[in-house]
Amino acid sequence: xxxxxxxxxxxxxxxxxxxxxxxxxxxxxxxxxxxxxxxxxxxxxxxxxxxxxxxxxxxxxxxxxxxxxxxxxxxxxxxxxxxxxxxxxxxxxxxxxxxxxxxxxxxxxxxxxxx
Amino acid sequence: xxxxxxxxxxxxxxxxxxxxxxxxxxxxxxxxxxxxxxxxxxxxxxxxxxxxxxxxxxxxxxxxxxxxxxxxxxxxxxxxxxxxxxxxxxxxxxxxxxxxxxxxxxxxxxx
Numbered sequence: 001x002x003x004x005x006x007x008x009x010x011x012x013x014x015x016x017x018x019x020x021x022x023x024x025x026x027x028x029x030x031x032x033x034x035x036x037x038x039x040x041x042x043x044x045x046x047x048x049x050x051x052x053x054x055x056x057x058x059x060x061x062x063x064x065x066x067x068x069x070x071x072x073x074x075x076x077x078x079x080x081x082x083x084x085x086x087x088x089x090x091x092x093x094x095x096x097x098x099x100x101x102x103x104x105x106x107x108x109x110x111x112x113x114x115x
Numbered sequence: 116x117x118x119x120x121x122x123x124x125x126x127x128x129x130x131x132x133x134x135x136x137x138x139x140x141x142x143x144x145x146x147x148x149x150x151x152x153x154x155x156x157x158x159x160x161x162x163x164x165x166x167x168x169x170x171x172x173x174x175x176x177x178x179x180x181x182x183x184x185x186x187x188x189x190x191x192x193x194x195x196x197x198x199x200x201x202x203x204x205x206x207x208x209x210x211x212x213x214x215x216x217x218x219x220x221x222x223x224x225x226x
Contacts, residue, residue: 004157034213043203043219044158049212093157095214103148104214106157 003027004096006107013084013114021079021110023094029074030096034104035067038091050077084114118142119204119217127223128194136189136220138204143184145207148214152201161189194224 003026013019023033032051036044048064050056050071058064066088068080077096081088091111095104122137138147146165150158162171164180164187171178175198177190191198204217 006157032212041201041221043201043216046213046215091155095157103160103163106150106159108157109155111155 002098002105004030004094004105004107006092006094006110008110009108010111011113013112015085015114016083018080018082019084019112021081021092021094021112023077023079023096023107025075025096025098025105028096028098030077030098031074032097033071033077034095034097035069035077035079036093036095038093038109040091044093047079081112084112086114088112089114119206119215121202121204121217121220123220124218125221125223127225130195130224130226131193132224134191134194134222136202136222137186138188138217139186140206141185144180144187147180147184147187148205148207149178149187149189150203150205152203152219153199158201158203191222194222196224196226198222199224 005024007022034049035047037047038044046059047062048056048058048069050069052071052074056069071077091109093109095106097104120139128134148163149161152158162178167184168182169180175192179188202220205214207214
């Protein structure tokens with residue numbers, strides 16, 4: 001149990017376009033979802049925390065107008081990278097936690113490349 | 116935000132050797148989690164330690180939580196190439212909400 005999926009697993013987009021990444025909890029209701037960014041050979045950096053039905057809480061230094069997060073249902077959160085630039089290229093990982101689960105369960109990540 | 120320091124940053128060993136990874140903080144951990152992450156995938160939870168002095172074993176992996184709950188270690192016995200990956204410690208802090216990760220230790224086990 002406690003499976004989290006992400007879609008797409010890889011995406012390449014052109015500079016200036018927007019990209020949406022989906023994070024789904026497949027077998028539990030995720031009251032809270034987290035979005036992380038990871039640079040090559042580095043650890044995970046929390047970008048934002050989203051609770052179902054409310055606005056996301058962004059970490060310091062993360063532009064909320066650039067990284068739009070929507071957590072419209074208990075099984076789906078989306079991260080939209082708006083007007084993407086090459087420096088936004090990274091590995092984006094989501095995690096989810098439900099009312100029953102004591103820990104966070106991570107998705108497989110999405111590799112974004114902006115050309 | 117609680118800062119976690121992991122050491123070493125990188126470890127390269129031969130198959131069959133032992134290795135230890137450390138995770139330290141200047142603050143007390145409410146609980147600590149260890150994850151392993153393989154390239155291109157998300158982290159996978161290995162263990163959660165909560166009680167000071169606690170020792171947990173997962174096959175060839177031994178996790179220790181310091182008595183003062185400010186440090187933890189992960190020891191791998193007779194490492195195999197399949198143990199290669201990024202090992203991360205993380206804590207959720209007193210609020211129990213968001214996770215803070217250590218910088219990670221990259222482990223490479225050569226056949």
